[in-house]
Amino acid sequence: MKLSAVADPSRGATRFSDIIYEKIVGMIADGNFPVNERLPPESKLAIMFGASRPVVREALERLRVDGLVVSRKGSGSYVRQRPDSSMLKMVPVGSLADVQRFFEFRAGLEAEAAELAARNWQPADKERITAALSAIEQCLRDGKLGAEEDQALHDAIAMATGNQFHITVREWFGPHFAIGHSVTRSLSLKRTPEQIRSVQDEHAVIVAAIFARNEAEAHDAMKRHILNARARMFQGV
DSSP: OOOOOOEETTTEEOOHHHHHHHHHHHHHHTTSSOTTSBOOOHHHHHHHHTOOHHHHHHHHHHHHHTTSEEEETTTEEEEOOOOOTHHHHTSOTTOHHHHHHHHHHHHHHHHHHHHHHHHHOOHHHHHHHHHHHHHHHHHHHHTOOOHHHHHHHHHHHHHTTTOHHHHHHHHHTHHHHHHHHHHHHHHHTTSOHHHHHHHHHHHHHHHHHHHTTOHHHHHHHHHHHHHHHHHHTTSOO
16 A cells, blocks of 8 residues: 655645554544554554655654554554544545644644733623624534634634734634634534533633633633644544
């Protein structure tokens, strides 16, 4: 199964290790590599994918960072959890690793935005944020996706920073933010009501900290929320 990197004009050639990473994620999701079972050794994966061992090693390290596999000293890499296979259909081919990297980028960016919003929000910002939070709540009651509403809340928090660069970054990377919100919201609809509620509770904690002008808590709550969203992408349903 020899693979070739896919070119994307918006970000250059896809890294070969990212292609392998995505293929292994797919094989885990499809059950070809079962949970708690050992993955084939690097040498065998290298032959399977027509790649060098360092490239395979890079893909495996990405899988470990994302919590899909775990290393056991002297034994190899074992599958830790099986994600929902539908998740792979929600992202462009060859971009799953970049989607995860964007969550890492968001964790720092949006945590800082929440902190600034807690410091600088004005009455108009409070009204916007409250309306956005309420819109997500209505989506939960109606059983709707709520991806656009979710993104609107994060946009409103960025606006409340009073810093034009936070707003501009969200405009520049609008499609990237949209993919993240769409994937996580779509997967959440397959989960239990308690799990769905926990996501909204995270939003509520962020908003409460912002309105209380608790900068540190707003920062930490937003960072937890983004990293939790990143982890939820790979949780089975």
